[in-house]
Amino acid sequence: MQHFPSISKAEFHDGCQAFYDTIVSVLDGNSWLQVAYESDVLSIKKEYIIKTPSTLNEKATDIVQHGNEDLIDDEDHEIICRHSSLPETDRILVEFSILWSPSYQVPVLWFTLNRVPSGISTGIETVYQHLVPETSRPALNQVGVMGGISIAHHPKSDLPAFFIHPCNTAEALYEICQQRSCRTALDYLVIWLGLVGPSFNLYIPSQLLLPAPEDEV
Amino acid sequence: MSVLQERVWAGRLPLEIRLASSECRIYDQSDPYLISVPRLCYLPLLLPRLHAFFSPVLIADPTTTPIYDGYFTYDSVPLKWHLPIGLLYDIYVLSSSQDPATPPLPFKLILHFQNGSGLNLISAEPAVLHDAFINSVKEADFLRTGTAKPIMSLSAADSRALWGSVQSHDLATYKRIYNSLLPQTFRNIPIRIYLPSGPDGEKASIKVVQAHIPPTVSSAAGGGGAGRISMTPQTLGAALRGLMPSLFPSSRTPVLARTVLHGAVVPLGSQLEELARSATYADGWLGIVVVMNS
Numbered sequence: 001m002q003h004f005p006s007i008s009k010a011e012f013h014d015g016c017q018a019f020y021d022t023i024v025s026v027l028d029g030n031s032w033l034q035v036a037y038e039s040d041v042l043s044i045k046k047e048y049i050i051k052t053p054s055t056l057n058e059k060a061t062d063i064v065q066h067g068n069e070d071l072i073d074d075e076d077h078e079i080i081c082r083h084s085s086l087p088e089t090d091r092i093l094v095e096f097s098i099l100w101s102p103s104y105q106v107p108v109l110w111f112t113l114n115r116v117p118s119g120i121s122t123g124i125e126t127v128y129q130h131l132v133p134e135t136s137r138p139a140l141n142q143v144g145v146m147g148g149i150s151i152a153h154h155p156k157s158d159l160p161a162f163f164i165h166p167c168n169t170a171e172a173l174y175e176i177c178q179q180r181s182c183r184t185a186l187d188y189l190v191i192w193l194g195l196v197g198p199s200f201n202l203y204i205p206s207q208l209l210l211p212a213p214e215d216e217v
Numbered sequence: 218m219s220v221l222q223e224r225v226w227a228g229r230l231p232l233e234i235r236l237a238s239s240e241c242r243i244y245d246q247s248d249p250y251l252i253s254v255p256r257l258c259y260l261p262l263l264l265p266r267l268h269a270f271f272s273p274v275l276i277a278d279p280t281t282t283p284i285y286d287g288y289f290t291y292d293s294v295p296l297k298w299h300l301p302i303g304l305l306y307d308i309y310v311l312s313s314s315q316d317p318a319t320p321p322l323p324f325k326l327i328l329h330f331q332n333g334s335g336l337n338l339i340s341a342e343p344a345v346l347h348d349a350f351i352n353s354v355k356e357a358d359f360l361r362t363g364t365a366k367p368i369m370s371l372s373a374a375d376s377r378a379l380w381g382s383v384q385s386h387d388l389a390t391y392k393r394i395y396n397s398l399l400p401q402t403f404r405n406i407p408i409r410i411y412l413p414s415g416p417d418g419e420k421a422s423i424k425v426v427q428a429h430i431p432p433t434v435s436s437a438a439g440g441g442g443a444g445r446i447s448m449t450p451q452t453l454g455a456a457l458r459g460l461m462p463s464l465f466p467s468s469r470t471p472v473l474a475r476t477v478l479h480g481a482v483v484p485l486g487s488q489l490e491e492l493a494r495s496a497t498y499a500d501g502w503l504g505i506v507v508v509m510n511s
Contacts, residue, residue, distance in 0.1 A: 150349070
């Protein structure tokens with residue numbers, strides 16, 4: 001890694017290819033539905049199980065009728081849903097794509113929401129409500145005008161897409177890597193995804209985290 | 218230099234905006250909305266007054282037609298809401314105008330509220346536009362300084378005032394805040410080159426070229442001792458020749474194509490750092506449009 005904490009376009013390409021090659025072999029049985037690397041874009045499709053608003057509303061009404069109003073005031077859907085014996089769920093397919101930024105010279109995480117069930121907004125509120133774990137919300141909300149997630153036209157497809165603003169990526173990587181070694185472009189991508197992914201419950205299969213065999217020096 | 222910035226900020230563009238005929242109650246065509254706007258302004262900022270102006274002739278119920286569902290097309294091409302109006306004009310009109318001395322004016326736009334053709338659009342709500350502007354400012358900042366520290370250290374009030382000054386076209390306020398972002402020496406030039414496709418190409422496609430371009434280049438010192446290297450300012454022509462040698466075989470003469478910035482031809486010998494200090498769009502970017510010589 002010549003320019004760590006930045007990554008060059010060529011290194012990014014190598015890293016994505018290595019990431020793809022490694023991950024296809026361990027893909028079975030985890031939540032990564034589909035991974036592809038084509039035309040400088042590493043894409044990952046993941047399905048998210050979400051609670052539908054109709055379910056939430058029914059439960060809310062139910063509780064109100066039983067006079068248990070403090071649960072509603074709490075506005076915590078998790079608590080409300082715990083009362084449900086059979087929670088109704090739905091799914092959203094999220095297509096992540098990782099692109100190299102020519103300005104920042106770091107990877108940028110883009111994503112689009114697909115197959116959004118009717119009655120659920122395709123806007124940023126759905127992202128915060130259903131994709132971002134509660135623990136990550138405050139940190140994401142602190143940055144920028146709309147929080148750490150922005151909306152723009154995807155650089156490759158030109159379709160509307162969300163992206164995580166990359167201006168702090170290099171600095172964060174630098175801090176992390178004082179504790180961890182980052183020798184190869186694959187290391188770099190794994191560490192980067194470990195940094196950005198958890199905000200969306202996007203986790204790296206543990207096999208990718210195992211140390212490389214000794215004879216690879 | 219600030220004279221140049223004042224000239225850039227004084228640049229205006231006359232617009233003639235019509236409501237899409239499929240969305241208009243009047244069969245023939247309703248009156249257009251005519252306005253002269255700063256070239257640095259953004260189209261979605263016009264939507265509230267356009268929504269009010271066209272409400273009486275909208276087929277759809279104006280009270281349930283969201284203002285920011287509005288989008289514009291030129292020659293049937295949907296325009297990118299996050300680009301300044303002047304840059305859109307240079308890309309779509311000037312680049313294909315026959316005679317650069319008498320460019321076609323006004324800039325004739327069609328306003329739509331219904332997304333009939335299944336286009337993938339983003340509603341340019343005020344927060345979305347503000348966010349896109351600030352992201353663009355940050356990106357330019359990162360290129361100039363190598364960090365996003367200057368913009369991150371702006372107070373929230375100044376950050377809001379920067380965007381406010383663009384909306385109200387208040388150069389004095391803008392300058393006070395924006396100049397605090399400019400470093401003594403630039404690390405890279407925030408520049409994007411727009412290459413509209415040729416007449417046979419798809420008219421909606423624009424190629425954007427971007428790279429890290431430092432403000433100075435090393436060159437062998439003329440007349441000095443052997444091997445002496447000195448730094449000379451990077452010119453627009455030298456940068457373009459490096460990026461696109463087939464389009465710009467010479468760094469001094471526009472052999473095949475010329476370069477347009479804010480509606481005017483900018484000489485290839487211009488020093489990029491000077492341009493990047495005084496002649497950028499409000500977000501800090503130089504948007505150079507390449508126009509083929511006919």
